[in-house]
Amino acid sequence: MTKGDYNFRSIEKNWQKKWEMGKIFEAKEDKKKKKFYALDMFPYPSGAGLHMGHAFVFSLGDIFARFKRLKGFNVLYPMGYDALGLPAENAAIKAGIPPKKYTEKSISNFMKQQKAMGWSYDWSRVVNTSDSGFYRWDQWIFLKMLEKGVAYRKRAPVNYCPKCETVLANEQVVDGKCWRHEDTGVEIKHLEQWFLKISDYADELLEGLNELDWSDRAKKLQRNWIGKSQGAEIDFEVNGGKWSIFTTRPDTIYGVTFMVVSAQHERLGELVTDEQKKDVDKFLKKIKSVSMKTLGGEGDLDKEGVFTGSYATNPFTKKKVPIYAGNFVVADYGSGMVMAVPAHDKRDFDFAEKYGIPIKVVVEPKDYEIYERNGQIPEAYTGDGTLVNSGDFDGIENRNAIGKIISYLEKKKLGKKSIQFRLRDWLISRQRYWGTPIPVVYCDDCGIVPVPESELPVELPSVVKFGKGNPLLTNEKWLNTKCFKCGGKARRETDTMDTFANSSWYFLRYADSKNEKKIFDSKKVDYWCPIDQYIGGPEHITAHLIYIRFYTKFLRDLGLFSFDEPALRYFTNGIVHGADGEKMSKSKGNVVEPLDMIEKYGADSLRLALVSTASPDNDTSWDEKIIFGSHKFVSKVYEYFSGINSFKEDKAVLSKLNKTILLVEKDIQNFKHNLAVIKIRQLFDYFSERGIDKESARKFVVMLSVYCPFVAEELWKLLGGKGFVSFASWPKADDSKIDSSLDKKEAEIGKLIEDVSNISRILNEKGGSAKALYVYVIPGELDGYLENSSMLEKKTGLSVKIYAVNDKKKYDPNNKSGKAKPGKPGIYLE
RNA sequence: GCAGGUAUGCCGGAGCGGUCAAACGGGGCAGACUCAAAAUCUGUUGGCUUAGUGCCUACAAAGGUUCGAAUCCUUUUACCUGCACCA
DSSP states (O other), X not given: OOGGGOOHHHHHHHHHHHHHXXXXXXXXXXXXXXEEEEEEOOOOOOTTOOOHHHHHHHHHHHHHHHHHHHTTOEEEOEEEEOOOSHHHHHHHHHHTSOHHHHHHHHHHHHXXXXXXXTOOOEEEEEEETXXXXXXXXXXXXXXXXXXXXXXXXXXXXXXEETTTTEEEOGGGEETTEESSOTTOBOEEEEEEEEEEOGGGGHHHHHHHGGGOBOOHHHHHHHHHHHOEEEEEEEEEEETTEEEEEEESOGGGGGGOOEEEEETTOTTHHHHOOHHHHHHHHHHHHHHHHSOHHHHTTSSOOOOOEEEEEEEEEOTTTOOEEEEEEETTSOTTSTTSEEEEOGGGOHHHHHHHHHHTOOOOOOXXXXXXXXXXXXXXXXXXXXXXXXXXXXXXXXXSBHHHHHHHHHHHHHHTTSEEEEEEESOOOEEOEEOOSSSOBOOEEEETTTEEEEOOGGXXXXXXXXXXXXXXXXXXXXXXHHHEEEOTTTOSEEEEOOOEEOHHHHTTTHHHHGGGTTOSSSSOOHHHHHHHOSBSEEEEOGGXXXXXXXXXXXXXXXXXXXXXXXXXXXXXXXXXXXXXXXXXXXXXXXXXXXXXXXXXXXXXXXXXXXXXXXXXSSOTTSOEEOOTHHHHHHHHHHHHHHHHHHHOOOOOOOHHHHHHHHHHHHHHHHHHHTTOHHHHHHHHHHHHHHHHHHXXXXXXXXXXXXXXXXXXXXXXXXXXXHTTOOSOGGGSOOOOOOGGGOOHHHHHHHHHHHHHHHHHHHHHHHHHHTTOOOOEEEEEEOGGGHHHHHHTHHHHHHHHOSEEEEEETTOTTOOOTTOGGGGOBTTBOEEEEO
């Protein structure tokens, strides 16, 4: 047999066609069968086509889907395209074609490649977010959110490019500059924007994590992202009015020596006195010219600030402390102003030192003393201790003081217990063309008017002129419309939604992707959803996976279904880097196209290589070398079975097979494909030496089929399997066939061979050479060794004679038979 | 800066308290086949030693826990990822 016999090109093409013609992977609801919903995050279709990362991740999903199918589940494994969004728009502009056309082209290219990879999608359910049949339901959800007060409009600081005359998404800000104007700094402007009130669900998003089968790492990331902080809101009197500030350390209230308001705060102006106006303006100008991102990377941004001229009254001490404007206070967290306790907070300490503000110690550690002298304290003490200088609260442990101070606040109506989340409401407005239009209009008389459901979808105009800013703004025909309330003149909202909105519920649409009357049929969603196994990269944990959970909870609250979480199990795959260890990108010139690899080695080999070089949750660097071994293996398997002329049952093979089935199954379930593949390979090596019966051969092929479905189909047919191997049954391990004593025997023989080669090596070094091997075994083991004598000859290359130690006629010049022990025969080489 | 992750032999990468000089693959070396090569097959791949043995040095570095550590703990170093001062 030669390598040429494995004609993967024709095999793969052939089966791809058969699967497609037969529509065999289309899923149908079947109440009698247990469902399994496996899902890969749908890709962003780019003109460049599939990359290695796709090839890897989607293979993981496909393996899982195939495995579950073999296990008898009714599997839903769909595919779709996250087609709206900035990169597509940019690419289209660059290519000089409309985004729609660009996207269509990209998608059809993707599909072709996906089919070549052998991924077993249900192509009848494809979802394309740029299709108005899809995004009308984005709009529908938005209207529901508006109705429930979950979508709202608010002024917010946004990135603005003065040259483009438009607001930019965060992704469009590169190093503090506009993506299109490298020399133009982005400005922060306060503009009206659409928000989704994800914070309403903050607690549930946090709690829900406990029940999910996600990695601890993923859960931790989400927890940190949501960032729940317990503390208090305390009202300070400022210029006769009230400012309430949030703190997690109400116990340090007596140590407040100044306040800091965010320099970006909308109400900053109210605080600035006439005398200080000049200084403040100078300061604001200065920090505006220095972008955070440019400074970032190396250490902290220098804390800077300026006195506003106003004072705040501490409700406990009744003392007035100065209010500074500072660059280090976040405007939209808490109230955008903080109480500063330099003695017990590092940031406040740095600031106080810099501007010569007094530092007042109020928490005294147990084992040493902090000297309270202006600027003489070496650093902020953030640990626990006893309250001092704190009026009636002196002597109380600071931890206990927190509760006491909060009760006092509440009693005196000076504040209250409060919980803050790091998670902000989701700003979904994008001033871009290629997104879901937000379905509202602005009427001079009626204000904001939602587009009625019956008028959906609000479609994107097909004629677009790119140039200055958002093309929707300059499209008068599209822009001007009638008010749905009064019939008067109205303008459409020109903001479109963040693309993360589309991907926040697409998994539900797969259950009923063609429904034109409803977002989906609840019965169908109830059958298929939630996702049983979701697969995606680590980068999605803090964005997409938060959003999709939020949307799920909102839609559940609408009564559309009853489950709480979109994805019960989540597998975080590693990232495939280029050969140089860097992220694959065109500019680095380290991109390897999956299609090229399929051409060269076949999809089966590529799939096998991608998932088995390392544990799939680890990052890897692509190296064409990894595919050599896989290709060699697949070829060998194909050649073995296509050349086999007789089948025979072998107990040892049966034992190994049954054991392997169990182990491989477990590994697949845990995404340990690197280990599963090793076991499959070892099994193959084993039976290719000893022979195999047909039934076992089929079982082997079924296992192989999750990794190498094309060649497995071919071999399945060759071995007389019925139907498609893709719908065969995962072999059931038969414990009674597993003979663990065989393992022992093998280990013994293995050791024997090792010893023999060791001895013959030594003989060689001494100038001698051995031709014959004499083995002396204890009588009870004689048969076991005799069975293996031809194998021993083959492996050692020596002529082999095996004797029982009590055999009187044995040839044993050096009396090596005396060395024989149970499980360890004596050896003589000559 | 904070959080999380990683560190294994020539390379990729398993291993997660003893059975570990360390799975499996790649590469190297030696041998078989061949006129020769490719492919394939066999053996070998830390050092010393030995008729199948024993010893030494090894799993980023240094300490520690343990009868026993690549595996657990502490500190350090390097790299990767995420978040950027969330009070």
